[in-house]
Amino acid sequence: MDAYKATVVAREVYGKNVTLFFKTNMPNYESGQYITIVFEDTEIPEGKSYSLSSAPFEDVHSITIKPIGEYSDRLCDMQPGDEFLHTEAYGYFNIKTDRPLVCLAAGVGISPIWSVIKQTRHDSEREITLAYSGSSLSSMPFVDDIKNFNELNVSFHVTQEDSPYRSDRISAKDYIKGGAVYLICGPVEFTRDMWEQLVNLGISEIDISTEVFFE
């Protein structure tokens, strides 16, 4: 697989989580896809995957990282001017359809979902619902962008601090919508829980797409 060199142009910090904005000459990609980043001086030559939080129509690419180990810590420490190697984008997270879209995200799991939401609204007036959960508002990427986003039904669930938003965990039954497709992204426990709730509520497995980041 071809390798591409990315140059960091900006960073944004949300608590410990970081969005890196970068320029690269990789080929076009689809919303919801991920790249594999390779640090050649580590013992993991196959690299690690990071979903693109940018949308294909945007000029600058971005990834959003939670620091939990070697790769993620190095990425979170990167500054403008730093470079990294990566593959082209791949993956099939987004379900291609014009049906209403319901997105269930936890923490940095918002990353591919934010990519899909931005591209979907750029391309169409399709109905979009987002339920987005995090432990604290300050650690949740893109909250301000999401609040200002055009025609998005959004519920924030802030579970471990006082906020003006809901404090309960996401319950899938609150977000069932006739004829919709569902995207779920977050840690494995969240993703499995949301998937099981949807299936138990009668949603067909082919109408649910999941991406799991962490064990």
Ligand SMILES: Cc1cc2nc3c(=O)[nH]c(=O)nc-3n(C[C@H](O)[C@H](O)[C@H](O)COP(=O)(O)OP(=O)(O)OC[C@H]3O[C@@H](n4cnc5c(N)ncnc54)[C@H](O)[C@@H]3O)c2cc1C
């Ligand atoms: C398709 C896909 C897309 C992904 N997209 C994203 C994304 O957009 N953003 C993102 O952040 N991640 C994403 N990931 C996860 C990412 O690929 C890495 O797995 C993640 O960043 C951890 O890699 P690491 O080398 O930093 O951690 P590792 O060094 O491999 O650590 C892994 C485990 O060890 C534990 N650990 C490591 N260091 C410590 C420590 N000091 N103290 C205690 N425990 C520790 C961590 O809890 C973790 O569970 C994605 C994964 C997949 C498969």
